Amino acid sequence: MTTLSAQNLHVHIGGKQVLDGVSLSLSRGQVTVIAGPNGAGKSTLLNCLAGLRAPDTGVVKLEEANLSVIPARRRAQRVGFLPQVPEIAWAVDVRTYVGLGRTPYIGGRGLAEPDRAAVESALEQTGTLVFADRVVTSLSGGERARVLIARALAGQPDWLLADEPFAGLDPGYQLDVAAMFGALAKRGVGVVVTVHDLQMAQRLADRVIVLHGGRVLADDAPAKALTPAILAQVYGIEARSIPGTSDPIIEIIGRTPNRSPSP
Amino acid sequence: MTAIRAHWLNLSLIALLAGLAALSLIAGRVWVPFEVWFGAGDDPRWLIIAELRLPRTLLGIAIGFALGMCGAALQGYTRNPLADPGVLGVAALAALGAVLTMFIGASAAAIWVLPAGAMIGAIGGVLILMLLAGATSSILTFILAGAILNTVASAGVALALSLAPNPWALNEIVNWLMGSLADRSTDDLQMAVPFIAVGCMLLAGTARALDALTMGETGARSLGINLGMTRLLLALGVGLATGAGVAATGVIGFVGLVTPHLMRPLTGSRPGAILIPSALAGAALVLGADIMVRIIPSPTEVKLGVAMAALGGPFFLALLINLRRRVA
Numbered sequence: 001m002t003t004l005s006a007q008n009l010h011v012h013i014g015g016k017q018v019l020d021g022v023s024l025s026l027s028r029g030q031v032t033v034i035a036g037p038n039g040a041g042k043s044t045l046l047n048c049l050a051g052l053r054a055p056d057t058g059v060v061k062l063e064e065a066n067l068s069v070i071p072a073r074r075r076a077q078r079v080g081f082l083p084q085v086p087e088i089a090w091a092v093d094v095r096t097y098v099g100l101g102r103t104p105y106i107g108g109r110g111l112a113e114p115d116r117a118a119v120e121s122a123l124e125q126t127g128t129l130v131f132a133d134r135v136v137t138s139l140s141g142g143e144r145a146r147v148l149i150a151r152a153l154a155g156q157p158d159w160l161l162a163d164e165p166f167a168g169l170d171p172g173y174q175l176d177v178a179a180m181f182g183a184l185a186k187r188g189v190g191v192v193v194t195v196h197d198l199q200m201a202q203r204l205a206d207r208v209i210v211l212h213g214g215r216v217l218a219d220d221a222p223a224k225a226l227t228p229a230i231l232a233q234v235y236g237i238e239a240r241s242i243p244g245t246s247d248p249i250i251e252i253i254g255r256t257p258n259r260s261p262s263p
Numbered sequence: 264m265t266a267i268r269a270h271w272l273n274l275s276l277i278a279l280l281a282g283l284a285a286l287s288l289i290a291g292r293v294w295v296p297f298e299v300w301f302g303a304g305d306d307p308r309w310l311i312i313a314e315l316r317l318p319r320t321l322l323g324i325a326i327g328f329a330l331g332m333c334g335a336a337l338q339g340y341t342r343n344p345l346a347d348p349g350v351l352g353v354a355a356l357a358a359l360g361a362v363l364t365m366f367i368g369a370s371a372a373a374i375w376v377l378p379a380g381a382m383i384g385a386i387g388g389v390l391i392l393m394l395l396a397g398a399t400s401s402i403l404t405f406i407l408a409g410a411i412l413n414t415v416a417s418a419g420v421a422l423a424l425s426l427a428p429n430p431w432a433l434n435e436i437v438n439w440l441m442g443s444l445a446d447r448s449t450d451d452l453q454m455a456v457p458f459i460a461v462g463c464m465l466l467a468g469t470a471r472a473l474d475a476l477t478m479g480e481t482g483a484r485s486l487g488i489n490l491g492m493t494r495l496l497l498a499l500g501v502g503l504a505t506g507a508g509v510a511a512t513g514v515i516g517f518v519g520l521v522t523p524h525l526m527r528p529l530t531g532s533r534p535g536a537i538l539i540p541s542a543l544a545g546a547a548l549v550l551g552a553d554i555m556v557r558i559i560p561s562p563t564e565v566k567l568g569v570a571m572a573a574l575g576g577p578f579f580l581a582l583l584i585n586l587r588r589r590v591a
Contacts, residue, residue: 052484076487087479089342090532103475103486151478155486 002028009058020214028190036211042194050081076104080157101154122153142173276543283550287320329504331545334519339473339534347519352412353388357509360384378510386502442513442568455511462504470535517575
């Protein structure tokens with residue numbers, strides 16, 4: 001079985017129940033979108049799935065093994081993670097930054113030949129080879145987004161978990177990044193992405209998991225998970241689905257009248 | 264940077280260091296020409312080399328190496344180009360630890376008491392720093408925590424001075440505080456070098472983690488880095504190296520701050536790649552400055568710590584102005 005699964009996750013942060021019994025099982029070769037309003041627990045769930053946060057109760061399993069007992073280095077080789085606010089502390093060049101993705105593989109001697117090959121391949125796949133010698137901090141937001149993905153790909157993970165990778169990108173770059181995720185899933189990588197843009201969720205996802213108040217409200221194909229009823233309950237918006245050229249379009253009409261937050 | 268270029272850089276720095284070491288043996292109030300080195304035994308000037316200048320030179324190399332490495336490691340860990348054992352108050356706490364042993368008179372009991380006090384102070388300093396800065400490890404909290412440590416440690420030292428039992432103790436403490444390589448013996452060397460070596464080896468072990476921290480703490484953890492272990496290595500490494508250094512020579516500031524900046528244009532900004540070049544450059548800097556204070560004509564020798572501060576102050580200022588320009 002090539003799955004990443006969570007069983008009955010509970011997480012408390014500062015007296016707030018952020019995850020309240022989340023169970024799910026994800027498959028490789030698919031793009032799974034985690035949707036939900038601000039504070040629904042998307043980032044916390046993603047951190048748990050990446051092994052970066054231990055749930056108060058419940059377990060995360062990578063295939064049959066409990067993620068918390070897999071050595072950190074081994075886990076990092078299999079699960080790639082893109083944080084919501086990526087930090088680039090030093091003005092290193094793009095190739096060096098992407099090379100950091102090989103950290104789980106290298107010993108004290110630095111990058112070996114297979115590591116270099118993986119870095120070049122990641123640069124090529126993301127179209128960042130052309131500015132590989134430039135300094136990361138001098139890049140535009142769109143260029144940088146692709147470098148961040150290249151960094152994750154350099155580690156050749158089986159799973160790529162990305163926390164809001166589309167934030168701050170123009171529509172063109174959003175489509176580029178979405179296309180990269182799609183191509184990865186075709187190659188058998190399990191892609192898990194948190195997304196705010198409903199239209200992007202619709203277009204990108206093979207499967208959408210809607211979180212609300214720390215619980216899974218819907219877990220289905222995009223058209224079945226992002227229904228007007230669910231959107232009204234989760235976001236407090238009135239929306240309808242109308243036919244579009246490729247995917248249905250979610251037209252947002254406005255705030256639900258007399259909206260009362262319903263956790 | 265390619266491995267070959269890194270190799271050449273290190274070799275050039277070692278060559279520079281060898282040249283400075285030779286000069287350090289020759290230069291001073293009495294200039295000792297090369298011939299004396301090989302005519303050992305008969306010439307009285309040989310004693311100057313063997314008994315005074317050799318330990319002084321070796322100690323200078325060791326201290327500079329330690330400070331350069333500590334500065335590079337702390338800057339890498341805090342992701343802050345202004346970090347260094349002096350700025351963050353680690354050296355001040357080491358000094359406080361050492362001064363306390365002098366103050367209570369314990370330092371006279373055994374040769375290891377004062378160094379132990381300094382190292383305990385330094386390790387405690389790094390641990391307090393990490394505790395104060397907390398999990399956030401934002402640049403600002405770290406520098407503020409350093410400023411607090413510096414203030415408290417300086418106040419402690421001042422208190423010890425004002426309560427000093429006799430003028431002789433006061434004089435001893437003040438002289439030692441100013442930082443100098445003058446009149447150090449092989450005993451000082453034997454006491455400091457093992458701890459500096461162990462400390463630097465621990466720091467070298469953090470290179471991979473420091474590189475990964477370029478992506479921040481979450482990024483580093485997602486790459487499988489054990490940050491708890493990194494912190495432990497760093498606290499022990501910086502504590503031992505800085506503590507042993509301060510115990511042997513007093514406080515010599517700015518070396519750790521300056522050398523990573525001098526090396527970055529040559530090595531690139533990857534923190535792990537700067538550790539060794541910065542350590543070698545630190546050794547060259549301390550040795551060069553120590554030769555300078557010996558040959559500057561003055562009634563009594565200028566203290567090395569004072570000379571470094573005089574050089575480092577303007578550098579620090581230039582760095583701040585440069586940083587502000589980049590941020591603005």
